[in-house]
Amino acid sequence: MAKSSSLLYLDGVSVSFDGFKALNELSLVIAPGEMRAIIGPNGAGKTTMMDVITGKTRPDSGEVFFDGTVDLTDEDEASIAELGIGRKFQKPTVFESHTIWDNLELALKAPRGPFATLFHVIAGAEKARIEELLELIRLGDKRDELAANLSHGQKQWLEIGMLLAQDPKLLLVDEPAAGMTDAETAETAELLKDIAKSHSVVVVEHDMTFIRALGVKVTCLAEGSVLAEGSLDHVSADERVVEVYLGR
Amino acid sequence: MMTSFLFRALDAKAGVFVAILLAVIVAVPALNLLTPPDSPFHVPTYAVTLMGKYLTYALLALSVDLVWGFCGILSLGHGAFFALGGYAMGMYLMRQIGTRGVYGDPILPDFMVFLNWNELPWYWYGFDMAWFAFLLVLLVPGALAFIFGWFAFRSRVTGVYLSIITQALTYALLLAFFRNDMGFGGNNGLTDFKDILGFDVQANTTRAGLFAASGLALMICFLICRAITRSKLGKVLVAVRDAESRTRFLGYRVENYKLFVWVISAMMAGIAGSLYVPQVGIINPGEFAPANSIEAVIWVAVGGRGTLVGAVIGAVLVNFAKTWFTAALPDVWLFALGALFVIVTLFLPKGIVGTISQGWTAIRQRKLSAAYADGSDEPPNLPPNSPAAPANVTRAAPSSGAEPQPAE
Numbered sequence: 216m217a218k219s220s221s222l223l224y225l226d227g228v229s230v231s232f233d234g235f236k237a238l239n240e241l242s243l244v245i246a247p248g249e250m251r252a253i254i255g256p257n258g259a260g261k262t263t264m265m266d267v268i269t270g271k272t273r274p275d276s277g278e279v280f281f282d283g284t285v286d287l288t289d290e291d292e293a294s295i296a297e298l299g300i301g302r303k304f305q306k307p308t309v310f311e312s313h314t315i316w317d318n319l320e321l322a323l324k325a326p327r328g329p330f331a332t333l334f335h336v337i338a339g340a341e342k343a344r345i346e347e348l349l350e351l352i353r354l355g356d357k358r359d360e361l362a363a364n365l366s367h368g369q370k371q372w373l374e375i376g377m378l379l380a381q382d383p384k385l386l387l388v389d390e391p392a393a394g395m396t397d398a399e400t401a402e403t404a405e406l407l408k409d410i411a412k413s414h415s416v417v418v419v420e421h422d423m424t425f426i427r428a429l430g431v432k433v434t435c436l437a438e439g440s441v442l443a444e445g446s447l448d449h450v451s452a453d454e455r456v457v458e459v460y461l462g463r
Numbered sequence: 464m465m466t467s468f469l470f471r472a473l474d475a476k477a478g479v480f481v482a483i484l485l486a487v488i489v490a491v492p493a494l495n496l497l498t499p500p501d502s503p504f505h506v507p508t509y510a511v512t513l514m515g516k517y518l519t520y521a522l523l524a525l526s527v528d529l530v531w532g533f534c535g536i537l538s539l540g541h542g543a544f545f546a547l548g549g550y551a552m553g554m555y556l557m558r559q560i561g562t563r564g565v566y567g568d569p570i571l572p573d574f575m576v577f578l579n580w581n582e583l584p585w586y587w588y589g590f591d592m593a594w595f596a597f598l599l600v601l602l603v604p605g606a607l608a609f610i611f612g613w614f615a616f617r618s619r620v621t622g623v624y625l626s627i628i629t630q631a632l633t634y635a636l637l638l639a640f641f642r643n644d645m646g647f648g649g650n651n652g653l654t655d656f657k658d659i660l661g662f663d664v665q666a667n668t669t670r671a672g673l674f675a676a677s678g679l680a681l682m683i684c685f686l687i688c689r690a691i692t693r694s695k696l697g698k699v700l701v702a703v704r705d706a707e708s709r710t711r712f713l714g715y716r717v718e719n720y721k722l723f724v725w726v727i728s729a730m731m732a733g734i735a736g737s738l739y740v741p742q743v744g745i746i747n748p749g750e751f752a753p754a755n756s757i758e759a760v761i762w763v764a765v766g767g768r769g770t771l772v773g774a775v776i777g778a779v780l781v782n783f784a785k786t787w788f789t790a791a792l793p794d795v796w797l798f799a800l801g802a803l804f805v806i807v808t809l810f811l812p813k814g815i816v817g818t819i820s821q822g823w824t825a826i827r828q829r830k831l832s833a834a835y836a837d838g839s840d841e842p843p844n845l846p847p848n849s850p851a852a853p854a855n856v857t858r859a860a861p862s863s864g865a866e867p868q869p870a871e
Binding site for chain 2: 269271291292293294296297301302304308309310311312313317320321322327328329332333334335337377381
């Protein structure tokens with residue numbers, strides 16, 4: 216796909232840490248509105264790829280473009296987030312000494328400068344949006360509880376809620392189903408499919424049932440580059456994927 | 464917009480504190496000035512000055528709590544801002560001496576005559592005017608904090624490294640101010656003050672006035688801190704404290720937030736220093752000593768970080784104990800201070816105020832549970848917690864930032 220019509224465009228991206236090549240000539244293109252699942256063994260570079268996209272890690276070489284025109288390697292974390300890329304971490308990372316409500320309020324799309332927040336008064340529309348999100352992530356009755364008191368699965372959901380509150384164009388979701396029961400995993404897949412109707416989503420996941428439930432195009436990474444790409448059936452039939460990842 | 468910002472500062476809890484503070488501001492000077500010296504209610508002037516000094520320490524503690532308790536910046540150099548504010552005030556007071564100095568020079572302070580200086584250094588210009596000096600009390604610490612913070616926060620220096628740099632900052636200033644040719648009186652500093660705003664600094668009424676001014680400054684700064692920490696900006700600060708990199712990924716420029724509170728806090732420390740100097744009658748480079756800054760951190764830790772009120776209580780209690788101990792048992796004071804810090808860290812990690820409010824919450828929770836067991840409709844949910852909740856509420860389960868958390 217051409218760079219100009221893509222939402223996210225990675226070409227020949229390499230990152231190495233102390234000689235270890237975490238990403239090796241990785242190329243990946245996400246179209247606007249697309250949902251993509253990324254699989255791969257541990258150390259394949261999935262999280263490093265997200266670090267590069269969100270500005271946490273600078274690539275040694277290669278191009279990273281957002282919306283076809285914005286060079287993400289020139290931007291820092293905050294401005295990348297402002298451009299419209301939201302990220303959910305592998306380990307659920309919420310603000311533990313804030314209430315659920317405050318977590319969502321902080322994530323909510325609004326001016327991010329210190330003076331804007333100093334004089335910020337929460338508006339009716341914002342309240343309505345938070346209520347809506349609370350409903351969606353099923354934490355409405357826990358709104359005044361500290362995020363520290365949530366279970367692991369609830370934190371995952373809260374973080375997804377925070378991601379939605381940001382209203383990003385592209386969501387990077389790292390292992391959303393980790394540590395969830397089967398029922399929760401199925402619900403999370405439904406939630407993500409719902410989200411994918413109005414956003415572009417990149418999901419990193421190990422859980423094959425979860426990937427199958429999503430039913431989207433799959434990219435398998437190994438040793439920092441793309442091993443195979445296509446439907447889940449296509450990818451899981453690939454000899455090399457079976458060898459490095461799925462096992463016999 | 465502005466009004467809601469200000470109203471946010473006042474709720475029942477803050478109201479009680481402000482009311483108590485107001486009562487003290489009125490009562491202490493009144494009992495000093497209006498009662499005869501032999502009355503049992505009479506507050507001697509030395510006690511007024513001593514308590515006034517505590518209030519300026521409390522303001523310093525408040526400024527430390529704002530950056531440490533809410534934003535996780537452990538400053539071990541806040542004494543520098545305090546001393547700079549003090550020096551700005553000291554320069555004003557020196558210029559007020561006029562011809563009453565030992566050498567009787569109408570322009571030059573005594574130490575300059577002693578050093579055979581012929582004219583006033585350019586940076587002493589303007590300090591004969593009160594408004595200029597009072598403005599610099601804010602601007603000098605604020606500007607230093609801005610420059611320091613601009614580089615430190617942009618380079619993402621955090622945790623222990625930042626603490627060490629702040630310590631180095633105050634130590635460097637200590638060494639610089641010790642030098643005679645800096646033009647700030649060197650080793651002896653600035654002293655022998657006569658007048659402030661035309662009033663004799665030794666007079667009872669002036670002392671009472673300075674006490675009241677210290678109390679008012681503390682109250683206003685408390686309300687400002689409260690308005691800041693209860694705003695959305697305050698929530699962002701707590702987010703930065705607990706998970707800095709997560710906050711960045713939400714699109715907040717963490718360095719700007721840190722810079723904002725850092726400068727505000729430095730200005731408050733400057734105000735504290737400027738009120739301290741006329742009450743103790745001297746400012747010298749010793750005020751830059753790293754130990755002073757560390758002591759201020761201990762006050763906050765004892766009172767309870769991230770509580771604001773706790774910082775004030777901690778500063779007053781520790782300094783009261785210090786006064787008492789240094790008189791009663793001068794040899795053990797430092798051991799007592801050390802032991803106090805160890806005990807607080809081990810047994811009261813949330814400080815006095817944090818522990819009390821936690822205990823109170825637990826009791827209320829138990830009552831609610833009991834009522835629920837008896838068939839009440841109200842479910843025993845935890846009472847709402849505000850971001851102003853004690854800072855280390857998550858200490859038991861370390862917060863899960865994407866990066867190692869700064870040392871605290």
